[in-house]
Each structure stands twice: as structure tokens, then as C-alpha cells.
Amino acid sequence: MSVETFEHAVDRSNDHSAKFHAGYMENDPTILPMWVADMDFAAPDSVRQALKERAEFGVFGYTAPWDGVLDAAVNWMKRRHQTEIEKEWIVSVPGIVPALKIMIQALSKPGDSILIFTPVYYPFKASILEEERTAVESPLHFENGAYSIDFEDAEKKIRENSVKMIIFCSPHNPTGNVWSKEDVARLSKIARENNVILISDEIHMDFDHSRKHTPLFLADPLSKDTSIIATAPSKTFNLAGLQVSFLYVPNPKFREKIRKTMSVCGMSDPNIMGLTAAQAAYETGDKWVDGLQERVKNNAEFTDVWLKENLPQIHLVKPEGLYLFWIDFRALNMRDDELMDFLIQEAKVWLNPGIKFGKEGSGFMRMNAGTSQDVILEAHTRIKNAINAREAAKHE
Numbered sequence: 001m002s003v004e005t006f007e008h009a010v011d012r013s014n015d016h017s018a019k020f021h022a023g024y025m026e027n028d029p030t031i032l033p034m035w036v037a038d039m040d041f042a043a044p045d046s047v048r049q050a051l052k053e054r055a056e057f058g059v060f061g062y063t064a065p066w067d068g069v070l071d072a073a074v075n076w077m078k079r080r081h082q083t084e085i086e087k088e089w090i091v092s093v094p095g096i097v098p099a100l101k102i103m104i105q106a107l108s109k110p111g112d113s114i115l116i117f118t119p120v121y122y123p124f125k126a127s128i129l130e131e132e133r134t135a136v137e138s139p140l141h142f143e144n145g146a147y148s149i150d151f152e153d154a155e156k157k158i159r160e161n162s163v164k165m166i167i168f169c170s171p172h173n174p175t176g177n178v179w180s181k182e183d184v185a186r187l188s189k190i191a192r193e194n195n196v197i198l199i200s201d202e203i204h205m206d207f208d209h210s211r212k213h214t215p216l217f218l219a220d221p222l223s224k225d226t227s228i229i230a231t232a233p234s235k236t237f238n239l240a241g242l243q244v245s246f247l248y249v250p251n252p253k254f255r256e257k258i259r260k261t262m263s264v265c266g267m268s269d270p271n272i273m274g275l276t277a278a279q280a281a282y283e284t285g286d287k288w289v290d291g292l293q294e295r296v297k298n299n300a301e302f303t304d305v306w307l308k309e310n311l312p313q314i315h316l317v318k319p320e321g322l323y324l325f326w327i328d329f330r331a332l333n334m335r336d337d338e339l340m341d342f343l344i345q346e347a348k349v350w351l352n353p354g355i356k357f358g359k360e361g362s363g364f365m366r367m368n369a370g371t372s373q374d375v376i377l378e379a380h381t382r383i384k385n386a387i388n389a390r391e392a393a394k395h396e
């Protein structure tokens with residue numbers, strides 16, 4: 001499957017998606033939605049075919065994950081990520097965000113400190129606070145347009161705050177980092193030495209232009225006793241509405257606690273259509289993902305060049321993976337609320353405000369680039385026109 005497969009965005013104007021129909025879109029459908037992380041591409045044919053066959057069968061009762069889907073997930077991790085997962089480690093969950101809450105409840109106590117690396121996917125902090133734990137933040141180091149982990153700061157904060165858990169985003173949303181094997185291994189070693197449970201959210205693992213993503217268990221095999229990988233086919237194959245994600249939990253005691261907490265919350269059998277789609281995607285989606293990765297990589301290169309030529313005051317933080325672009329608008333000298341209002345009302349483009357991801361995100365915006373180049377160009381052009389109109393108005 002080539003990059004051309006992803007040349008055109010699907011018209012989603014009547015698809016009931018949150019992206020096109022919720023929030024700002026309710027009042028003004030002319031806004032271009034580049035916010036929530038799902039893509040404007042249809043899932044692979046094989047996935048749609050598997051869903052059709054299941055729909056034809058016509059019975060949609062409570063479901064037990066079957067060997068075929070678990071084998072497909074295990075084989076994907078082996079084939080695409082050189083990582084051995086055992087079938088019995090797998091816990092099916094409806095999503096990573098609900099799973100974060102479940103893992104926090106199951107494996108920590110109210111008041112415990114949990115470390116995150118900011119700016120980061122905002123449900124991490126929200127989940128920690130909603131579960132009445134304390135969020136300890138270690139800001140990523142930002143220098144020469146690139147982010148890195150400040151390991152000294154993280155270790156100091158782990159010790160000073162008796163941190164019990166780390167929620168790690170690998171690859172990192174929103175900055176676009178794909179952490180190296182050395183980085184993942186170093187963090188894991190720090191976690192082990194300080195008796196900290198490491199939750200590695202690897203939902204963006206399949207978007208990796210740098211080809212260096214290393215799943216936690218591969219980077220540090222000793223991590224298995226005290227760590228969990230959380231991942232899903234949902235970002236990779238655009239299946240978020242089917243609500244299927246997987247936790248890889250080697251430690252049987254952790255699994256038991258997680259399952260018990262899920263049961264307390266009334267969370268039991270997974271979505272039949274989600275599992276059906278996951279199996280087909282993981283069994284047959286390799287070429288589709290390769291073409292998609294190419295599209296996303298091209299979108300990043302295109303954006304970088306276009307901004308340099310047309311809006312040199314705005315900078316793309318060069319993504320190493322993910323289809324989410326982290327863009328530096330600080331040179332516009334606007335407050336965060338002003339910048340958001342400007343983009344919505346004058347540019348008519350909806351991006352996620354960087355400040356939501358942590359105070360270090362002030363002046364930045366996250367753009368969802370899981371779409372065609374035409375749509376990306378439309379977003380850039382709208383932003384440029386709005387900036388030019390604003391400048392012109394100043395000089396009138």
C-alpha cells in the first residue's frame with residue numbers, strides 16, 4: 001500500500017465523529033477540526049471486511065477474547081516491535097484512559113505520588129488528580145527546538161516525593177519524541193531502583209519515523225515484574241470508536257488486582273466489534289501502516305518547509321513519530337486564551353492549546369496531522385491569512 005492510498009481525506013461531515021461534530025464544531029461547522037487524535041482515513045479493507053462478516057452473523061452477545069485476537073496482538077508485537085508478549089499477560093480494556101484510572105486505583109493508594117513528564121497528554125494528570133493521588137511533574141528539557149528527559153530532575157523528584165508510579169508516554173504526545181532504547185532503559189532502571197511501578201503508554205508505537213521506538217520490555221527485560229505496557233490498535237488503524245485496547249501485564253499479582261478493580265467498576269466483557277477489528281488489523285495491516293507512516297512523515301516534512309517559507313515566525317518541533325504536530329506560536333506574543341480565540345474565530349482552525357498539556361506548553365498548539373496534505377495546507381493557509389489580516393489591521 002503506497003502513500004497515494006492516503007492522498008484524500010474521507011469526507012466526515014456527517015459521520016457523527018467528535019472531531020467534526022462536538023465542541024466548537026457544534027456552533028460553527030466551517031471551522032477546520034485539527035484537534036482530537038483520530039485520522040481522516042478509512043480503516044484497511046481487511047478490517048472492514050471482518051466487521052461486515054461479523055455483522056452478517058448478527059448476534060452480538062457478551063464476548064470473551066479468543067485466541068485468534070490475542071495471537072494477532074502477540075504476533076504484531078513480535079513482528080513489528082521485536083518484543084515477546086505472552087498471551088496470558090493480556091488484559092483487554094475499552095481504552096487506555098479508563099485503563100489508566102483502573103491501574104492507578106489497583107496499584108496505588110490515595111495520596112500516593114505519581115510522576116509524569118510534562119508537557120504530556122493531559123488525561124495523565126487529570127486521571128491522577130481524579131483518583132486523589134498527587135501529580136509530580138518533571139518538565140522535559142527543551143533546547144535547540146528539541147525535547148529530552150531530564151533524568152536527574154526525575155530521579156530527584158522520585159526520591160523527594162516517594163513516588164510510587166510513573167506514567168510514561170512512549171512515543172511522547174504532544175512533543176513528538178520517540179524515546180531511544182537507552183532513554184527507556186535508563187528510566188526503567190531508575191524506576192526499579194526506587195521501587196516505582198512504571199506504566200508505559202505506547203499507544204503511538206506504530207508511528208515512528210525515526211525507527212527507534214523500543215517497547216519497555218525490550219529496552220529493559222528486567223522491568224517486567226514491575227511494569228505494564230498499555231497499547232492499542234486504535235491510533236494505528238483509526239479504530240478509537242470501537243473501544244479496544246490492551247494492557248500487557250507480566251506480573252500475575254498486578255493482573256489480578258487490575259481485573260478485580262475492573263470488575264468493581266462493572267467493566268467486564270470487551271466489545272465484539274473492537275476485538276474483530278483488532279484481529280484483522282494486527283493480522284493483515286502491515287502494508288497499510290507502512291503507507292500511512294509515509295503519509296504522516298511527508299506531512300511533517302511538508303509542514304516544516306511550508307512554515308519556514310510562509311510563516312517563519314511559527315515553528316514545527318520536528319516530530320520523530322506520531323501524527324500530532326507540536327507547533328511553537330510563541331513569537332505571536334499572545335496569551336494562551338487570546339491565541340486560542342484567534343485561531344478559532346479568525347483562522348477558523350481548531351488546534352489543541354498547548355497549555356492544556358502543562359504550563360511548559362504555553363504558547364504552543366498541537367495540530368492533528370492524521371489527514372491528507374490538502375487539509376494540512378488548508379489549515380496552514382487559514383492561519384497565515386488570519387495572521388496577515390491581523391497585521392494589516394494593525395497598520396491601518
Ligand SMILES: Cc1ncc(COP(=O)(O)O)c(C=O)c1O
Nearest residue numbers: 037095096097098121173203245
Ligand atoms: C498517549 C495517549 N494515550 C491514550 C490515548 C487515548 O486512549 P483511549 O482512546 O484508548 O482511551 C491517547 C489519545 O490520543 C493518547 O495520545
